[in-house]
Amino acid sequence: MNNFIDSKHFNRCKRLHPLISAALQILHFEQYLSHLQLLNDKHDTSNEAVSKNEALEGNASLSEDDPTMAQENSSRINFDPNIFGEDLSAFMNTALHEISPEVNEQIDFPDSLKDIFKGYKEYCTVTLEGGHGKTAQYYFQYTQLVNLFLRFSRSIRCSNYELYLDSLYNMCDLFFALNQPNYARYSILYLSNLIKLKIDGSPLLHEFRQGAFGIRRTKAKLARSPVDLSLEQTINADAGNTLTGVTHFTNSISARQKWALSHGMRTKILTSVKEETGLLSKDDTSRCLQENQIKKDKRHLNNIIETIKQVINPFEQNIDKDQMFNISTGKSASAHVTDFLLNISSLGSAKKNKFIVECNDVVFK
Numbered sequence: 001m002n003n004f005i006d007s008k009h010f011n012r013c014k015r016l017h018p019l020i021s022a023a024l025q026i027l028h029f030e031q032y033l034s035h036l037q038l039l040n041d042k043h044d045t046s047n048e049a050v051s052k053n054e055a056l057e058g059n060a061s062l063s064e065d066d067p068t069m070a071q072e073n074s075s076r077i078n079f080d081p082n083i084f085g086e087d088l089s090a091f092m093n094t095a096l097h098e099i100s101p102e103v104n105e106q107i108d109f110p111d112s113l114k115d116i117f118k119g120y121k122e123y124c125t126v127t128l129e130g131g132h133g134k135t136a137q138y139y140f141q142y143t144q145l146v147n148l149f150l151r152f153s154r155s156i157r158c159s160n161y162e163l164y165l166d167s168l169y170n171m172c173d174l175f176f177a178l179n180q181p182n183y184a185r186y187s188i189l190y191l192s193n194l195i196k197l198k199i200d201g202s203p204l205l206h207e208f209r210q211g212a213f214g215i216r217r218t219k220a221k222l223a224r225s226p227v228d229l230s231l232e233q234t235i236n237a238d239a240g241n242t243l244t245g246v247t248h249f250t251n252s253i254s255a256r257q258k259w260a261l262s263h264g265m266r267t268k269i270l271t272s273v274k275e276e277t278g279l280l281s282k283d284d285t286s287r288c289l290q291e292n293q294i295k296k297d298k299r300h301l302n303n304i305i306e307t308i309k310q311v312i313n314p315f316e317q318n319i320d321k322d323q324m325f326n327i328s329t330g331k332s333a334s335a336h337v338t339d340f341l342l343n344i345s346s347l348g349s350a351k352k353n354k355f356i357v358e359c360n361d362v363v364f365k
Contacts, residue, residue, distance in 0.1 A: 010229075019297065021146035023304040024139050024314070031315040032123045036079040036116070077115050087112045130342070133321030138341055139314040145174070157222045159211035165194055176355065177348030188356065235263055 091110060109117060128144070130137045148170055155164035168191050175184035197205045204212070214224035217234075225233075288297070312319070312327040319325065323332040324341070333341070340347070 017146050018150065019301055020304060021143045023301055023308060024143050026301075026305060027308060027313055028124075028127065028136075028140060028143075028315050029120065031313075031317075032120050033079070033081070033084075035123070036077055036119070037081065039077075040079055077119050079116065083112070084116065127315075130321075132315065132317075133319055134324040134338060134342060135312075135314045135319050135321075135327075138324050138338075139327070141342070141345075156214040156226055157224045159209060159214065159224065161198075161205070161209045161213075164213060165191065165198075168194075172352050173345050173348030175348070176351035177344045184352070184355070188352070188359075235260070 087110065091113065124140070126132060127136050127140045148167060151163060152167035152171065154160065155167055168187065172184065172187050172191065174180075175187060194208075196202075197208065211224055213227070215227055215230040216224045217230065288294075308314075308327060312325055312330060314325070314327055320332075324338040325332050
């Protein structure tokens with residue numbers, strides 16, 4: 001748990017952060033549905049009261065002539081939990097057979113779901129702007145940061161060059177805001193070089209779109225991983241192994257160079273021997289989609305949701321909207337810390353733009 005909190009264990013963080021983010025998004029969507037239900041109940045109660053007044057006053061056209069009520073009727077989303085659940089289940093069952101497996105396939109929802117999801121987008125915007133309180137704003141911003149990482153990971157796996165640039169550009173804001181000078185400076189330089197490839201029409205652009213910024217060690221299309229991560233998991237890990245690596249038997253530079261040069265050949269020989277003897281394990285890139293893993297993830301996701309509900313649900317309406325609370329301890333953050341955390345993207349963007357302007361001034365002097 002300490003490695004997860006300190007972000008020192010990549011694989012553990014890569015699994016737990018999306019689970020926590022998914023739990024928070026589910027709670028946020030449930031709060032939105034409760035909000036819709038409350039609006040519909042108020043609307044029905046208001047209509048009953050108006051109908052009674054019209055019957056008493058003998059004025060049947062009162063509700064039709066009221067512009068405020070007409071506007072509320074036109075903007076109201078008809079929501080019934082039972083009908084919504086049935087429509088969503090029917091659409092999911094149909095989508096499994098009709099939707100194309102293309103990576104960028106756009107899903108066309110039925111009319112009964114379009115209004116609800118359109119309203120949810122507006123509800124998300126209000127949350128990000130602080131309309132539902134600072135606690136809700138902070139934890140929903142956290143889900144956006146996790147989504148940013150997932151987009152970055154997807155860009156590498158799918159060899160999507162444009163998405164890779166966009167994700168990297170947005171991640172630079174966090175590097176500047178969180179005082180990571182090496183990541184901040186060199187990511188801007190790296191991003192600048194990538195953009196120049198596109199502007200100049202470099203032939204390298206085709207190689208990047210074919211996945212040059214990632215390494216695929218299996219035949220699966222979505223199995224690419226970052227170059228530095230692949231090096232850490234392969235030759236660097238082998239070299240540092242105390243039993244089979246190079247670090248334990250010599251301090252000679254020439255011996256280490258020979259070991260590095262012959263590493264690829266030894267790996268090919270070992271792979272060939274395993275294939276002949278039937279010991280080579282099959283590619284397991286879809287392990288997270290196996291039934292037992294899905295059940296495990298679902299169980300952990302439900303546990304996270306229940307744990308959050310038992311402490312503080314950040315999206316509940318009874319929380320003080322002017323304070324930002326830690327959902328684990330229940331303590332509120334100071335005004336200075338709250339202001340920094342809620343504006344981290346804008347602060348980082350300002351520093352990033354300032355750094356770019358200063359670099360341009362030095363270059364063109």
